[in-house]
Amino acid sequence: xxxxxxxxFGEAMLRLSPAGSYSIEQAQxxxxxxxxxxxxxxAAAARLGLRTxxxxxxxxxxxxxxxxxxxREQGVDTSHIQFGPERQGIYFFENANPPRPGMAYYDRQDxxxxxxxxxxxxxxxxxxGTKLFLTSGITAALSxxxxxxxxxxxxxxxxxxxxxTVFDVNYRSKLWTTYEARRALEPLLEFVDxxxxxxxxxxxxxxxxxxxxxxxxxxxxxxxxxxxxxVIYRPKGGKMHWKVGCYSQxxxxxxxxxxxxxxxxxxxxxDSFAAGFLTGFLExxxxxxxxxxCATMALKNTFHGDLNWATREQVERVMSxxxxxxxx
Numbered sequence: 001x002x003x004x005x006x007x008x009f010g011e012a013m014l015r016l017s018p019a020g021s022y023s024i025e026q027a028q029x030x031x032x033x034x035x036x037x038x039x040x041x042x043a044a045a046a047r048l049g050l051r052t053x054x055x056x057x058x059x060x061x062x063x064x065x066x067x068x069x070x071x072r073e074q075g076v077d078t079s080h081i082q083f084g085p086e087r088q089g090i091y092f093f094e095n096a097n098p099p100r101p102g103m104a105y106y107d108r109q110d111x112x113x114x115x116x117x118x119x120x121x122x123x124x125x126x127x128x129g130t131k132l133f134l135t136s137g138i139t140a141a142l143s144x145x146x147x148x149x150x151x152x153x154x155x156x157x158x159x160x161x162x163x164x165t166v167f168d169v170n171y172r173s174k175l176w177t178t179y180e181a182r183r184a185l186e187p188l189l190e191f192v193d194x195x196x197x198x199x200x201x202x203x204x205x206x207x208x209x210x211x212x213x214x215x216x217x218x219x220x221x222x223x224x225x226x227x228x229x230x231v232i233y234r235p236k237g238g239k240m241h242w243k244v245g246c247y248s249q250x251x252x253x254x255x256x257x258x259x260x261x262x263x264x265x266x267x268x269x270x271d272s273f274a275a276g277f278l279t280g281f282l283e284x285x286x287x288x289x290x291x292x293x294c295a296t297m298a299l300k301n302t303f304h305g306d307l308n309w310a311t312r313e314q315v316e317r318v319m320s321x322x323x324x325x326x327x328x
Contacts, residue, residue, distance in 0.1 A: 004077070004130045005050040006278055007163070009153055010038030010139040011113035012056050012067045013089040015267075015306060021097045024105075033305035034070035035091070037136050037170055040268045044275030044296060044308040046075035048315065050282065053077035053130075055121060057112030059088030074307065080126060086112040095265055102266065106174060114142045118152035124160060132194075132278055133157040134166040140184055141175035147184055151191075158191035168274055169197035171205050178204045189224040194281070196274050199233025210236075214254065217247035228286060230277060230293070232270060244273070244294055248286040255294045263301040272300035272308040276315065295319045 015035040018027035042052040054076050058064035060083035067088070072078045089108035096102050108114065127133060135154065140147040157163040167188065171181055182205050189195065202208040202216050210233070212219055217229040228248040235243050241261050246253040276296030280288035295318035299310035 002129060003051065004053045005282060006042060006045050006052045006132045006134060007055065007126070007130045008038030008042040008052070008134045009055040009150070010036055010136055011089055011108070011111065011142060012036035012039045012054070012058060012071070013091055013108065014063050014067055015091055015093055017093045017095060021095055021100075023094050023096070024092055030092075031304070032066070033307070034067045035267070035306040036067075036089075037138050037168060037271050038134055039067075039071055039076070040271035040306050040308070041134060041168075041274045041278070042076045043071060043074035044272050044300070044310070045279050047308070047310065048275060048279040048292075048296070048312050050279055051077075053080060055080045055126065057082045057084055057086070057116055057120065059086060059112060060084055061088050063088040063090070070307070080121075082112070082120065084112045086110060086115055089113065093267065095267075104174070108142070111142075113139065113146060115145065116142075116149050117145045118149045120149070121153075123153055123156040127153075127157050127160055127163050130157075130163040131282060132166055133163040134168070134274070134278070136168040136170040137181060137185055138170045138172055138175065140188070141172060141181065151188060154188055154191040158193075164193040165191055166194040166196065166274075166278065167192040168270070169195070169201040169205060170270070171198075171201045181205045182207075186224070189226055192224075192226050194228045194230075194278075195220060195224070195226045196230050196270075196277070197232075198270065199231055202231055202233075213243075214245055214252075217245045218252065221247045228281075230273075230290070232273060232297075242294075242297075244290050246277075246286050246290045251286070253286050253290045255290045257294055257298050259298075261298060261301060265304045265306075266301060268306035268308060269297050269300045271306070272310075273297040275308065291319050 016030040277289040277293030280292035
């Protein structure tokens with residue numbers, strides 16, 4: 001039986017963006033990228049050395065095949081992707097500079113993943129031999145049937161007893177309200193082993209005070225009985241880009257990003273943290289996971305598109321403290 005280190009389930013999309021900080025109204029051409037939270041994680045983790053597999057329903061069209069091909073380029077197993085007659089999800093993104101915010105415009109109604117049902121996939125068969133199973137709140141937010149499919153997958157992975165379950169809250173205000181998200185996601189946490197979320201998600205969706213800061217992971221773990229919780233947040237004051245707190249099996253781990261950071265494209269940074277964390281978590285545990293996640297996340301900011309093109313060597317160099325800006 002083939003062993004899979006990480007299996008992700010979610011919607012993969014086609015992203016269209018103008019160059020640089022151009023608005024869509026200004027643009028005369030758009031760059032095309034593959035996108036989708038769980039796909040981003042699987043692709044980055046594959047580049048770090050994990051055996052990854054991605055499950056989804058894509059449009060049976062050139063757009064859907066483009067996304068699948070790009071996933072396969074990164075070393076992700078795409079053999080469980082289903083192609084159907086439904087539309088391929090697309091979104092447009094303007095990568096603006098402050099004070100103009102980056103803006104995402106979704107065109108994802110009636111896609112294959114919005115219409116997915118638990119019966120579309122043989123979960124017990126898929127999860128056999130899988131070490132980690134990942135899905136997210138984005139997938140759950142697509143429709144009632146998608147949320148039911150997420151629930152079935154997490155329950156099967158949890159009750160099957162082989163795969164540890166990983167859930168990234170990934171709240172998206174354009175998909176549902178915080179009330180809807182909390183009502184749908186809280187029951188799922190019973191079946192989650194590793195929970196990933198931002199400080200904003202902890203506050204807005206689950207009602208935890210940001211004043212807790214370092215205690216957020218421990219409080220989420222205590223409240224919902226999750227074994228491992230990672231929270232990414234930006235502490236009040238100071239010049240720190242972000243801080244990561246992880247609480248796992250009674251121990252706390254912290255890492256922060258406060259060095260030079262030149263962001264060219266912020267999308268997919270949290271997914272890159274997840275990829276780095278899960279790679280380190282499988283190899284040595286949460287201590288390495290937090291360090292590797294933070295380094296992988298920092299590197300993602302330097303690449304255009306949602307995917308992270310960093311190598312394992314580059315991640316380890318950042319972890320070692322090497323801040324060289326030129327190598328020749």
